[in-house]
Amino acid sequence: MATFAVTYAYSDSTSAGRDTVRPAHVEFLKAQFDGGRLLKSGPFGPEESPGALLIIASDSKADVEALMDQDPFHQAGLIEERTVRQWNIFFGAEAPPVAVQPAAQSAAQN
Numbered sequence: 001m002a003t004f005a006v007t008y009a010y011s012d013s014t015s016a017g018r019d020t021v022r023p024a025h026v027e028f029l030k031a032q033f034d035g036g037r038l039l040k041s042g043p044f045g046p047e048e049s050p051g052a053l054l055i056i057a058s059d060s061k062a063d064v065e066a067l068m069d070q071d072p073f074h075q076a077g078l079i080e081e082r083t084v085r086q087w088n089i090f091f092g093a094e095a096p097p098v099a100v101q102p103a104a105q106s107a108a109q110n
Contacts, residue, residue, distance in 0.1 A: 041053065
């Protein structure tokens with residue numbers, strides 16, 4: 001199974017539409033996460049152009065594109081630009097995710 005980086009770019013003019021469709025979009029993404037296909041996702045920071053990054057495990061780019069065509073944001077025409085790129089992970093490919101603990105909690109445990 002390969003890993004793919006999907007980027008979404010949004011237009012400021014679709015902000016209200018995204019707010020309306022967001023619950024269905026989040027439900028779709030949660031289903032992909034729960035099913036193990038969506039590994040990570042989230043919007044870019046407030047100082048960046050509106051958009052998001054999604055990391056997806058799949059067998060092919062075509063499969064990822066077909067999956068992301070089902071995203072309610074895509075179906076509602078709210079994504080200005082979408083890219084799908086295979087991402088060959090070099091560092092961290094074999095390591096499981098590490099839970100980050102707040103500094104105070106980490107210090108208390110030591």
